[in-house]
Amino acid sequence: MASSWVPNISPTSDFSLANIPFGIVSTPNDPSPHVAVAIGTSILDLKALSAHVDLAEIFPSVKGNVDIFSQPTLNAFAQLGRAVHREVRQGIQALLSTDTPHGALLRDNDELKEKALLPQRSVKMHLPMAIGDYTDFYAGYHHAFAVGAMFRGPEHALAPNYSTMPIGYHGRASSVVVSGTPIRRPVGQILLDPAAEPKQPVTGPSRRLDFELELGCFIAKPNEMGRSVGVNEADEHLFGYVLLNDWSARDIQLWEYVPLGPFNAKNFASSISPWVVLADALEPFRASAVENKTPPQEYLKEGREQNVFDMRLEVDLTTPEGDTTTIARTNSKNLMWSFPQMLAHHTLGGCPMRTGDLLGSGTISGPGANESGSLLELSNNGKKEVLLYGMDSRTFLKDGDEVTLRAFASSSGSGRVGFGECRGRIYSAARA
């Protein structure tokens, strides 16, 4: 892997030259949200760069479309298609590498570097995409099994459809927020005494507020209504990936979800990490999904064995006192369905996807005890305290707690590609 001339890129940085994730920033000099990439502890402001440099020299295919970098979302860039994303990412890698053929453009131009290369801590991150629809799947096998077993026993943990299709449901797009946005504890209907008859819920703050560790994937190329996307054509439709925390109120969920699924238990907030890691950047880290013994329907048969990614995932919980404990470590290959399969299934009946639509993987847990992507599992539905730094512990989240998701892939040949952080801190519920 080539090295970069940009200073302060630690070998453990998520934002190595091998990555080049895209995001939406506002900067001290330009408060209107626009496009940048992350490199080490810096960002390269593509709008500022394009104001001083003819970017069509570095990536010819964006010629005539350079204003995509002035947009407040990545949608216009995403819509240009995988070949353009690839060329732009490679062009930026060339520009930032030590042996760049474009040294004069930026590396040796101190005035421009001052304008376009800024410390990450000096910029504000925004939601990277305008999200039309958000769909959440349930493809994390060990999570689905553990939760099913908790409520229905291990023999009936998974419904028979689980092995024949990627189960999913429609989420709420309006409450997807960028990492760092404070999360208000939701109020909802809760059944305090499930044994009492008649069943009488109370309305109050959730007592079982949880996180969910997920991977999110954004749609690049849309499909026309009435036409499905073949599983082996899906790559062209997938733009890139983010971390997704699908905050969940377990007590609200338990009372509301029959018969139409989760609603207010989920729609109050979902957080995503700000940097979209392009699909190409994850290509070197392919792995096989969890084995599914049921033969797939024809439309779900993939041409490749390695259909998911081998990435380390971690969850930190930081208490109001500021103490941080890593409460879970797992891997994104713990999915039984891949994003191409999710997309093929989602569009099977002709459902149109638009550029910027978000697919969530569902909670990702491993098979082990500390590999669970939710407190529901880690605390065995509130029955077991999850031990934190010092004398503290949790079953579910307290006001003031902050949850931080992290993900990265690395190999000696390909360098390290990571997502940065997806953070959210809980604040107290509204007074009824």
Added chain:
Amino acid sequence: MASSWVPNISPTSDFSLANIPFGIVSTPNDPSPHVAVAIGTSILDLKALSAHVDLAEIFPSVKGNVDIFSQPTLNAFAQLGRAVHREVRQGIQALLSTDTPHGALLRDNDELKEKALLPQRSVKMHLPMAIGDYTDFYAGYHHAFAVGAMFRGPEHALAPNYSTMPIGYHGRASSVVVSGTPIRRPVGQILLDPAAEPKQPVTGPSRRLDFELELGCFIAKPNEMGRSVGVNEADEHLFGYVLLNDWSARDIQLWEYVPLGPFNAKNFASSISPWVVLADALEPFRASAVENKTPPQEYLKEGREQNVFDMRLEVDLTTPEGDTTTIARTNSKNLMWSFPQMLAHHTLGGCPMRTGDLLGSGTISGPGANESGSLLELSNNGKKEVLLYGMDSRTFLKDGDEVTLRAFASSSGSGRVGFGECRGRIYSAARA
């Protein structure tokens, strides 16, 4: 009720002077979608009108905002709030009434009438709003009871939560289409033999394609994330109403819906009528909802008894041969939860609503045999043929069938306020 100088307004027209619904049209002279209202068999083109007349004379509150009528959706107009909607509707009623004080502006101006008053059949209707999120409720009591009884028996027809909250789920915004858009029969996973073990679905066209008769409601005023809308403040947030056909594939639904609810069974298409009937136009037709014997939670207590509307609803089925049968007649007061209650519940946990978001009532059925808003009920889950004109009959929809929903309210004092039609014709599934 005042009468209008506009010619050809039949006493049974849905678009009387008492109505004035808003829609998005393109016209022979102006192909870019823009705002109009319906009156009788005509439309009044508000963009064309505003190009020749100072509309601030008639509705002063839009002063400085007249370009709202040049927009391709009603979102900008909706966002201005109920007081503005009221003034604009009343201003248009004054302009179009026989005794208009503004005779010279339009009534007596033949040249302008030719430009702004066009036959409805000469214009193309578009989706009226840019829909951020679409949520479908389940507030039609008789439908929920009948479907529950069909699958679980009358004693367990409704889950205990049904009487304590308006049950809802998130739908798919990208596949909401305007009346007249052809509807492709979806392909999906179907369990042909539910008794066989192991359960092995096939992938193929739905054999149980159905319609659902619903009322849709658009959001005007947004609410901030983390803040709920009080049930008695909801009126200010509700823009207006449309007919909604939430097309449903019953066989796909049956196999997929456990445990997260309907997904591909619904997301292939939902049709809405093109004219948005403003909330004010329905005020004279208030009625009481279906009685709920469970005392409501505090946040769902409404200050008024008459919280739904007394409107006649009808469903026509037209065969490929062109024969039309009215297969259901019911009333929109057959809801157990009102739209203000749906909105208060939806936002209870802080979920943000945006201008243009769509809420569906859920299928509306009456208690009687021919009052059902779906073929699932009319055919008793496919067991009974629904008789059509001549010798024809249906259990579910055939390719080439067209479903037309209609709704209107009328009273001697208030005239007739109707929705026009919500139509959709089925075409054959994609080849697998």
